[in-house]
Amino acid sequence: MGVDVRELLIKHPIKLEDLSGKKIAVDAFNSLYQFLAIIRQIDGKPLTDSKGNVTSHLSGLFYRTINLIEADIKPVFVFDGKAPEEKAAVQEAREVVREAAREKFAKALEKGEIEEAKKFAQQTSRLTKDMVREAKELLSAMGLPWVQAMAEGEAQAAFMCGRGDVWAVASQDYDALSFATPRLIRNLTISGKRKVSSKSVDIDIELIDMSECLNFLGIDIERFVEIALLIGTDYNPGGVQGIGPKTALKVIREGKFSDYSGKILNVNRLKQLFLKPLTTTDYSLEWKSPNADKIKQIMVDRHEFSEERIDSAIKRIKDKTGQAGLSGFI
Secondary structure (H helix, E strand, O other), X not given: OOOOOHHHOOOEEEOHHHHOOOEEEEEHHHHHHHHHHHOEOOOOOEOEOOOOOXXXXXXXXXXXXXXXXXXXXXXXXXXXXXXXXXXHHHHHHHHHXXXXXXXXXXXXXXXXXHHHHHHHHHHHOOOOHXXXXXXXXXXXXXXXXXXEOOOOHHHHHHHHHHOOOOOXXXXXXXXXXXXXXXXXXXXXXOOEEEEEOOEEEEEOEEEEEHHHHHHHHOOOHHHHHHHHXXXXXXXXXXXXXXXXXXXXXXXXXXXXXXXXXXXXXXXXXXXXXXXXXXXXXXXXXXXOOOOHHHHHHHXXXXXXXXXXXXXXXXXXXXXXXXXXXXXXXX
């Protein structure tokens, strides 16, 4: 979700190897929702263990993060905290959409309409507190750092990137740009061949350099935030009626934001949510060797993943990191 500024941005296709040696702050919730949406059984149901516990997010987090490690990337996952109250409306709206999708998904399955069910499956994902807790537990077992944000995860990740603690933020949404991240990477954990509308397509990793984009647009970060508010953000869904990205840019370049700002409720407050978000310096980034026993406890003993496959995956991590963990990377 987030702000739809895609058509205003300069996007560079890159390969995984282009990020070798880089520290990347990954939007954890965004990634986990992606895994829940795309890692599913043939009928659209999520992966589960014999007790009915959903495991799609753990499968994606484990195996796809190993791909990053093998590419010499140092990921740190940033988890959302409490969202600002201005986001409540969009969160409620998303849950309404999920509930409607769940009903349509169930009815399609009941009728045996598998392809129809798949259309709604990806919209039904729900990330629970237990899922988040276990994702953090798995990351720690893999020797990877994670950061608990006070509020928006993307704001915290952008803050870390601005400080130089990480090289870029990885997220599917563009919100990190409004939070002034120097660089945004899209499709990091979902690149490659993917099914989209029943067709197999190549999804490339994209790099967006914020400084390059602002120079190209001829604006600064505050003006960029004003464009976002005109288009619509999670804090003011819908934005100003009739204004899309190109019109918003024209309004800002002509210095006419004040002509429309009165149509945005609490506009100054919303600007500050992006320009001065709630963040924390209380985090430590340390990459360690994996704890094989802990990984197997979570994945094999608790959720019945194949022990052979998990052992093989753990070997891939150890072969790459060695006993010194990831700290030896550039």
